[in-house]
Each structure stands twice: as structure tokens, then as C-alpha cells.
Amino acid sequence: MKILSKTLVPLALLATAVGAHAQDFPASGKTITIVVPFAAGGPTDRVARDLAEAMRKPMGGATIVVDNAAGAGGSIGANKVAKAQADGYTLLLHHIGMATMPTLVRNIPFKVETDFEYVGLVNDVPMTVISKPTLPAGNYRELVAWINQNKGKINLGNAGVGSASHLCGMLFQQAMSVDMTAVPYKGTGPAMTDLIGGQIDLMCDQTTNTTGQIEAKKVKAFAVTSTKRLTTPALKDLPTMQEMGVKDFSVSIFHGLYAPKGTPAPVLKRLNDAMQAALKDPDFIKKQEGLGAVVVTDNRMQPAGHKAFVAAEIAKWSPVIKAAGVYVD
The missing domain is CATH 3.40.190.150 (Bordetella uptake gene, domain 1)
Structure with missing residues (x-):
């Protein structure tokens, strides 16, 4: 004891x-x-x-x-x-x-x-799939058609290796079964500047970085990566990737x-x-x-x-x- x-x-x-x-x-x-x-x-x-x-x-x-x-x-x-x-x-x-x-x-x-x-x-x-303002597509289905017509010629910007936009971009390419030329930048700011200016074609980035640009119509927006549509006024009309038939595509x-x-x-x-x-x-x-x-x-x-x-x-x-x-x- x-x-x-x-x-x-x-x-x-x-x-x-x-x-x-x-x-x-x-x-x-x-x-x-x-x-x-x-x-x-x-x-x-x-x-x-x-x-x-x-x-x-x-x-x-x-x-x-x-x-x-x-x-x-x-x-x-x-x-x-x-x-x-x-x-x-x-x-x-x-x-x-x-x-x-x-x-x-x-x-x-x-x-x-x-x-x-x-x-x-x-x-x-959530993330948003966006493009330069001059890209000739008005909705997601037209974007897919444009991607398929321009294989090997598409530039996909991101904020640097390992960034959220880089990860989303990789998953997007995988979902589209299309290789795009990744263009890494030192941050979202310069990547967004070049997207607005038309130097790159596409980007997949956080709503925290894209909502203002979408609202100002400086870029085109095609879809969100959430499982449900968003309620933010500038984003509420954007379909989800899953709505567009891209199975199990959810990135947040x-x-x-x-x-x-x-x-x-x-x-x-x-x-x-x-x-x-x-x-x-x-x-x-x-x-x-x-x-x-x-x-x-x-x-x-x-x-x-x-x-x-x-x-x-x-x-x-x-x-x-x-x-x-x-x-x-």
C-alpha cells in the first residue's frame, strides 16, 4: 500500500x-x-x-x-x-x-x-474561375468550348508556387484534361494586374482577391468552387463547378x-x-x-x-x- x-x-x-x-x-x-x-x-x-x-x-x-x-x-x-x-x-x-x-x-x-x-x-x-476581360466567352460552357479550341495556347496565372491560385489552377487543369502554361507571379497583385491587362488568359483565385475586380467588371467570372452558390451580390449569379458538370470539384x-x-x-x-x-x-x-x-x-x-x-x-x-x-x- x-x-x-x-x-x-x-x-x-x-x-x-x-x-x-x-x-x-x-x-x-x-x-x-x-x-x-x-x-x-x-x-x-x-x-x-x-x-x-x-x-x-x-x-x-x-x-x-x-x-x-x-x-x-x-x-x-x-x-x-x-x-x-x-x-x-x-x-x-x-x-x-x-x-x-x-x-x-x-x-x-x-x-x-x-x-x-x-x-x-x-x-x-471559395475560389472563382476568372479571365481577362477580352476573352471571347460569356459563360462557363462557352469558356470550356474556348479552352478546347485553344489547347496548347492558354496561359494560366497564379500568385506563386504553392499559392491558393496555383493549387486551384492545377486542379482546374486536371478537371479540364488540358495542359495550360502556368505563369507564376510574386503575389496576387501583379498576377491580377496582368490578367486585367490581357497578358494572361485565366486565373483561379480566392473571392477575397477577386470579388472587387468582378464587381468592377475588370475581369470576367465564370464559376465558383464552393459546393453551393454564394450570396455575395457580385457572385450570386455564378454557378458552382459541380453545377457545370465538373464532378467533385470543390476548393476552398x-x-x-x-x-x-x-x-x-x-x-x-x-x-x-x-x-x-x-x-x-x-x-x-x-x-x-x-x-x-x-x-x-x-x-x-x-x-x-x-x-x-x-x-x-x-x-x-x-x-x-x-x-x-x-x-x-
């Missing part, structure tokens, strides 16, 4: 410490940092800042800041969180890169599936919240509860709608649903990336 009690005492003390830590989380005066693995000012950075603001109140007024750690296709910032102390004070807000990094980034220093705790999915940002640049592996379960629950409260905040929803994003309301806002979704996305994108033979060092 004496040996048993000596074994149980440390375990009891550990359980009490973990419980107390979770109960006190976040501790007064301690800052929660959300790491964004991309530069400030981009769509992911904006989502993170909106989320941080919306989570402050349900976290008891805690200070939540955003830290931009860009580079290597988003893996530098992700690795920073994977190696951080597992106490709930360092989090990661990442997009579809969590599903593409395992295949896209060479020598990745962590495992997406096992080195993180999944807190929950935040939003979906989702954003999810992650913590280092080993973060205590009660702390993760506290974070998830606060995140779910943020996702129901009218101001947060309005801000996301302004970006063309759809706030998650299904089981993916729960850790298990989030993790299962990312696993399915890894399986979806891995063969596409391997077939294209593109990598980030």
Missing part, C-alpha cells in the same frame, strides 16, 4: 496542477499569440486579426496578438508553433497549406497530422486554429469554446462576409471534425501536387 500511495501522489498532484492551469487559463497578464505563417496584410492575416478580436471577450478580455512568421510555403510559422510550449499561449492560424505542406514542402520539419492539436476550423474562402481556402501537441485537454476546450463564441459573433460574421468568406457552422468547428477534414484534404491534394511535380524547398 505504501508503494502504491507513493506512485499515486505525484499523479494526483499532476492532475491537480493541470486542472488548476486549465481553470486559470488564460492567466492574468499573460498574452496569447496567434502565429500567422504569412506576411501582414494578406487574407490569412486579416482572418487572424478578426478572430483575435472576436475571441478576446469570451476569453475574459485576454490580450491576444498576431505574430507574422512568413516563409517556406507557410512551414516556418507552423514549425514555430509545433515547437512551442504546449500551454495554450502560442497558437497557429493556417489555411489550406496545412493540407498541402506534407507533399509540397521538401524536408518539412514537423508532421501536420501528429505535431498539432486541432482546435477547430474557422472559415471557408479554409482557415483553422491549431495548438502544439500536448496542450492540456481542458485548455483546448477553453480555446475551442472561445473560438465557437467568436464564430457566432455578428461583427465577426459580417467582417468575414466582407472578405467573401463563409464562417464554419458544421462539425468542423470541433477538434475531431477539423482533424478529419484536414486529413481528407491531404489525401485530395497529394496526388495533384505529385502529378504536377512542384515543390517548395
Whole structure:
């Protein structure tokens, strides 16, 4: 009995410490940092800042800041969180890169599936298939006919290797069974400028980057990659790819919240509860709608649903990336 009690005492003390830590989380005066693995000012950075603001109140007024750690296709910032102390004070807000990094980034220093705790999915940002304004097609079916008539002569722009527009473009080519000349740019800005100017023919990019250009009629829009039509005024008349007969074509640049592996379960629950409260905040929803994003309301806002979704996305994108033979060092 004496040996048993000596074994149980440390375990009891550990359980009490973990419980107390979770109960006190976040501790007064301690800052929660959300790491964004991309530069400030981009769509992911904006989502993170909106989320941080919306989570402050349900976290008891805690200070939540955003830290931009860009580079290597988003893996530098992700690795920073994977190696951080597992106490709930360092989090990661990442997009579809969590599903593409395992295949896209060479020598990745962590495992997406096992080195993180999944807190929950935040939003979906659909993509749009757009073209230069002078392209002689007025709807999606006419676009397909034009593509088939111009095989070997089509330029497809993107914001750089591994970018959302690059990934969507690869999937689009695969769906069309047509090889197009990929034209990578250093960001969406210059790619969009050349599309508007007619230097490239097509692009598949996030609604956060295309809605304004579509509304201003600077580019032509043919379809959205969501499973349902969007309600945004400039996009509401666009059909989905699946409506147009492209089976299982669904691409969204989702954003999810992650913590280092080993973060205590009660702390993760506290974070998830606060995140779910943020996702129901009218101001947060309005801000996301302004970006063309759809706030998650299904089981993916729960850790298990989030993790299962990312696993399915890894399986979806891995063969596409391997077939294209593109990598980030």
C-alpha cells in the first residue's frame, strides 16, 4: 500500500496542477499569440486579426496578438508553433497549406497530422474561375468550348508556387484534361494586374482577391468552387463547378486554429469554446462576409471534425501536387 500511495501522489498532484492551469487559463497578464505563417496584410492575416478580436471577450478580455512568421510555403510559422510550449499561449492560424505542406514542402520539419492539436476550423474562402476581360466567352460552357479550341495556347496565372491560385489552377487543369502554361507571379497583385491587362488568359483565385475586380467588371467570372452558390451580390449569379458538370470539384481556402501537441485537454476546450463564441459573433460574421468568406457552422468547428477534414484534404491534394511535380524547398 505504501508503494502504491507513493506512485499515486505525484499523479494526483499532476492532475491537480493541470486542472488548476486549465481553470486559470488564460492567466492574468499573460498574452496569447496567434502565429500567422504569412506576411501582414494578406487574407490569412486579416482572418487572424478578426478572430483575435472576436475571441478576446469570451476569453475574459485576454490580450491576444498576431505574430507574422512568413516563409517556406507557410512551414516556418507552423514549425514555430509545433515547437512551442504546449500551454495554450502560442497558437497557429493556417489555411489550406496545412493540407498541402506534407507533399509540397521538401524536408518539412514537423508532421501536420501528429505535431498539432486541432482546435477547430474557422472559415471557408471559395475560389472563382476568372479571365481577362477580352476573352471571347460569356459563360462557363462557352469558356470550356474556348479552352478546347485553344489547347496548347492558354496561359494560366497564379500568385506563386504553392499559392491558393496555383493549387486551384492545377486542379482546374486536371478537371479540364488540358495542359495550360502556368505563369507564376510574386503575389496576387501583379498576377491580377496582368490578367486585367490581357497578358494572361485565366486565373483561379480566392473571392477575397477577386470579388472587387468582378464587381468592377475588370475581369470576367465564370464559376465558383464552393459546393453551393454564394450570396455575395457580385457572385450570386455564378454557378458552382459541380453545377457545370465538373464532378467533385470543390476548393476552398479554409482557415483553422491549431495548438502544439500536448496542450492540456481542458485548455483546448477553453480555446475551442472561445473560438465557437467568436464564430457566432455578428461583427465577426459580417467582417468575414466582407472578405467573401463563409464562417464554419458544421462539425468542423470541433477538434475531431477539423482533424478529419484536414486529413481528407491531404489525401485530395497529394496526388495533384505529385502529378504536377512542384515543390517548395
